[in-house]
Amino acid sequence: MEKIQKKLIIRNADVTDLNQINAMVSRSYKDESLAYKGTMVASQITHFKQGCFVAEIDGKIVGYCATLRISGEKCLKEHSWREITGGGFGSTHDSKGEYLYGYEVCVDPEYRKFKIGQRFYNERKKLCRFLRLKGIVFAGRMPNLKKRIKEVGSVENYIKAVKEKKIRDNVLNFQLRNGFEVIGYMKDYIPGDLESMGYACHMMWKNPEFEDENITNSSKKTYKPSIDEIGSVRVATVQYKQRKVKSIEEFEAMVTYYVDVCSEYKCDFVLFPELFTLQLLSLEPEELPHHIAIEKMAEYTPKLTEFFKFLALKFNINIIAGSHPVKNSMGEMNNVSFICLRDGTIHEQAKIHPTPNEQYWWNIKGGKELKAIQTDCGPIGVLICFDSEFPELSRYLVDQGIKILFVPFLTDERKGYCRVRYCSQARAVENELYVVMSGSVGNLPNVPNIDIHYSQSCILTPCDFPFARDGIAAEATPNVEMVSFADLRIDTLVESRNTGTVQLLKNRRHDLYSVEWHGKS
Known part of the structure; x- marks a missing residue:
């Protein structure tokens, strides 16, 4: 000893x-x-x-x-x-x-x-x-x-x-x-x-x-x-318009504008859409084959993470930077969200379930870890698009203590959007938490798989008396570039979990079922 x-x-x-x-x-x-x-x-x-x-x-x-x-x-x-x-x-x-x-x-x-x-x-x-x-x-x-x-x-x-x-x-x-x-x-x-x-x-x-x-x-x-149970948290979701850019500086200027606006509105968090950085493929003089395009995007990773980290520090705001293709240590391609906190910390959350298109065209592999992210406003979770359709993942994050779930998504037409939207609303109800969604709008010619978009970004709540009548704290106009804001009362959420009409989390039957993570975490 x-x-x-x-x-x-x-x-x-x-x-x-x-x-x-x-x-x-x-x-x-x-x-x-x-x-x-x-x-x-x-x-x-x-x-x-x-x-x-x-x-x-x-x-x-x-x-x-x-x-x-x-x-x-x-x-x-x-x-x-x-x-x-x-x-x-x-x-x-x-x-x-x-x-x-x-x-x-x-x-x-x-x-x-x-x-x-x-x-x-x-x-x-x-x-x-x-x-x-x-x-x-x-x-x-x-x-x-x-x-x-x-x-x-x-x-x-x-x-x-x-x-x-x-x-x-x-x-x-x-x-x-x-x-x-x-x-x-x-x-x-x-x-x-x-x-x-x-x-x-x-x-x-x-x-x-x-x-x-x-x-x-x-x-x-x-x-x-x-x-993390005191007062309110102000969140913003950016419904980002995809269009051709002439330089990476033009892309950075547009992103900086939105972060600046959200900071001026004194937001604690701002969320960007899934894979919105693929806009940079419009810099290429001609359409690239799928496998080359995704490799090209992965080369931007170090520059973009430093860029978002700089914005988080400069504008004093926590940034969920949508998602971006990243090549992991095994040489596999992942779809990763970078969470850049205003203290300079950077967290990563890979998409657990790539869609069939992601797997086929870009050879995207699923991530193997899912963790709550500690922030100055309490623990949060991030589920990228398709992941929101698997209720086990959000329940696993809620077990870790999250009260706000961020869902960056990318959908090309209304049916795909509705799958993500309805499932995210269900996650808000069944887990008694807030869900923030952000998607892209507009068109991106000559960029395969993300040439058209459909989105109605929103901020969702549980459905009970302390919250909005229809469980929607804020909602963007469909397919229009804009920013939506909402103040989310964390203390109200905690009160509802304990004294609400149905108290879903308190009434779970832990003696009969549970969510157990089998992988590394």
């Missing part, structure tokens, strides 16, 4: 800690199936940063603790870990829940003599007192159960023997010493936990400072929303 030079601190986790947390979790679990996958930890922090903690020694993260807020109706009845945590994403967090629910405490094996678990429990209790909640609930493992079940005869007898100190169980003993009471046990809590035979001990700590008053009013007074 390394000697500690400075001090051990417990602090709230941040998405910048992800690499260290994931590495530490992997070291801590002997069974890799119990470790977190991909974006789960980022999602847990995004949903309730106030309840996620890390232990840090000399800059090294040696422990992680995850908590969410939930109603007694859900956490006091029988449930599974998957059901109560939204499959490990923490997406079941309820900002008005009257209990904290602990679903992870993980400590680096080399640092388990520093009472880090005890420190995490203390932080949870402090948070519970601060929020004036009823208490803390969780379901604890019983790692010696399989070894002793024949001796004691039943799970109930095992718990009784541990309480009477006839059997030693380090996990259960620790929780009892911390003032938690046994309120029962649950079967199939984590089926893969073979040592506990899938069972878990259902436990509760009651907040001694809780005053038995109307819990809803108490929550309203004390709940402090995270930064």
Whole structure:
């Protein structure tokens, strides 16, 4: 074990800690199936940063603790870990829940003599007192159960023997010493936990400072929303007109104009259409074969990313730069959206599902990663055109905490447009989030596959009382070059998710189904 030079601190986790947390979790679990996958930890922090903690020694993260807020109706009845945590994403967090629910405490094996678990429990209790909640609930493992079940005869007898100190169980003993009471046990809590035979001990700590008053009013007074739940976000969608340009400087001048306009309107985000940069193919003296044209466009990638980064910094606006053909490290062509943030950061999101035309004419391959993008206005997601027609993708992003989804698209006629439009509206309703769409209009002769366009860019909302009557916050005139704006109230969206007419996300059956990402993320 390394000697500690400075001090051990417990602090709230941040998405910048992800690499260290994931590495530490992997070291801590002997069974890799119990470790977190991909974006789960980022999602847990995004949903309730106030309840996620890390232990840090000399800059090294040696422990992680995850908590969410939930109603007694859900956490006091029988449930599974998957059901109560939204499959490990923490997406079941309820900002008005009257209990904290602990679903992870993980400590680096080399640092388990520093009472880090005890420190995490203390932080949870402090948070519970601060929020004036009823208490803390969780379901604890019983790692010696399989070894002793024949001796004691039943799970109930095992718990009784541990309480009477006839059997030693380090996990259960620790929780009892911390003032938690046994309120029962649950079967199939984590089926893969073979040592506990899938069972878990259902436990509760009651907040001694809780005053038995109307819990809803108490929550309203004390709940402090995270930064991405406060106020409004102003977004703009550019319905961009395709026409022949004489130079790349002419293209840059038009894009700069739109970014400048959106900045003058004090927008936080501006969205451009899918593959709108293919306008640069009009610079060629004659029509290029498909495979040569797409290779030619990929050569512009470094110049264009620097250009959009410069605009984001200069005009203090987050730019979703439509999409552009990019050759990846494997030599394959992807359709990639560059998200250029106003702090100078650049993120990429590849199109997961290329259309048949993209695959046939341009040999575009599908991307393999899908992540929420952290911005100064909270996490966002980007799905390029056809990807919006696959509901699993948007649900996976919502599990990661997004509240705004950006959909750059490219359609040549109304039927194709309607597929993207109707599916995007469905994504807004079923996920209770905002969806921003941007497409191109106009004509581009001598550029194959994008010579004609049809678009009606729009900004969509859920369909409930706090939002626009028809679920449309703003909408462009079809096939006319223009910019549409809308102020999106994030706090209203959060309120609707918790108290709206139907509350779709809260009513998901995590015990029956889930969205699981099988690839790298």
